């Protein structure tokens with residue numbers, strides 16, 4: 001690794017310049033002002049990825065009735081005592097029980113009912129012989145692999161004994177009425193939603209997924225696929241950030257690049273305010289001549305007294321950041337991220353993801369951090385916490401690409417961020433570092 005020459009790292013705080021915040025101070029300030037979203041009643045599939053806001057208690061048993069776990073014959077077990085292929089138990093088939101059947105034949109001594117998987121056990125029957133244990137009603141006396149079509153007065157030969165309760169799924173054996181099946185705070189994934197459906201819940205009380213509006217600013221931006229003129233670049237941040245917001249559990253809306261024009265940006269923000277639980281912008285937070293983001297954010301209608309605070313952090317990349325609220329009343333929280341693509345993404349991971357996870361009411365709001373061995377030398381600016389892109393595997397991490405914050409190619413090849421602490425300017429090969437894992 002080479003030493004850093006990023007301009008953002010040469011500055012320090014002087015009496016003339018505002019103080020610099022640490023990463024932890026900035027995060028604490030943000031999270032101190034963010035609360036979980038109030039719970040609402042959601043349709044099951046709308047609750048995917050949400051946290052439960054109630055203890056869910058089953059109103060009924062599951063399974064709700066004794067039923068067969070196999071396609072076969074429901075019978076009285078004593079009738080099959082000692083049955084073999086040579087000396088099968090010959091039973092009269094008294095009816096069919098399909099899944100969903102409500103009228104059930106009674107099974108008496110010497111009788112059997114043809115039964116399908118999931119169908120209710122008919123009265124009198126004590127066990128189920130899978131069709132493979134029978135001749136399937138073919139009259140051949142040979143083990144069948146399927147059941148013959150029903151015939152009046154049909155007989156079935158059972159080729160081995162059937163135990164009491166064999167192939168019966170008992171009522172309440174999975175869940176008993178009154179059981180607490182999911183605790184408040186549980187994350188609702190596919191299996192949890194399936195369980196809610198299984199116990200008959202059509203809706204559930206959960207914290208909704210936050211609606212996150214992502215917009216990128218900059219007159220140099222064109223939308224991907226459009227012609228890129230001189231000095232222009234494709235807007236990538238709004239894609240990275242929208243995808244990252246979805247990945248964190250939000251419902252994210254991407255607003256394409258907004259030009260550096262205060263009135264336009266203000267009007268776009270005002271349009272989006274009613275749709276958002278959180279707004280993320282990228283670009284325009286540094287010290288450039290076109291401070292339209294700062295101007296627009298301060299002048300959004302109804303935002304008097306609230307506003308967005310712009311600050312500099314002791315980190316690299318991601319030094320310039322904005323955080324506050326815009327709009328009427330309590331306002332909508334807004335994080336203004338730096339425009340450099342790597343800075344924007346790392347800022348998202350460190351600051352925005354925990355906000356989304358907090359709004360969701362999730363227990364795990366941060367990415368996991370692990371300790372890893374680094375075979376390479378690392379260098380970092382004094383007084384900055386550096387987040388290098390890296391590849392982590394089997395307890396070892398290696399930097400990917402350089403430290404500059406425009407390197408989107410390297411970012412896409414990384415699976416982690418290597419943290420070099422503020423006080424460390426050089427790490428000898430073979431040292432250990434903390435690593436933020438970016439994938440589950």
Ligand SMILES: Nc1nc2c(c(=O)[nH]1)N[C@H]1C(S)=C(S)[C@@H](COP(=O)(O)OP(=O)(O)OC[C@H]3O[C@@H](n4cnc5c(N)ncnc54)[C@H](O)[C@@H]3O)O[C@H]1N2
Nearest residue numbers: 008216218235236237238283284285286319338339340343
């Ligand atoms: N004199 C100083 N210049 C800069 C400083 C500084 O302290 N003093 N800080 C640098 C650092 S660090 C960063 S980070 C950037 C932050 O700049 P802005 O947030 O104002 O962002 P822009 O100037 O709008 O853009 C920076 C860079 O990123 C590109 N960009 C912007 N938006 C997108 C997008 N949606 N997709 C892809 N790329 C984007 C933009 O074209 C610029 O190259 O300021 C440094 N300068």
Ligand code: MOO
Nearest residue numbers: 317318319343405
């Ligand atoms: O280093 Mo800036 O801090 O590129 O985000």
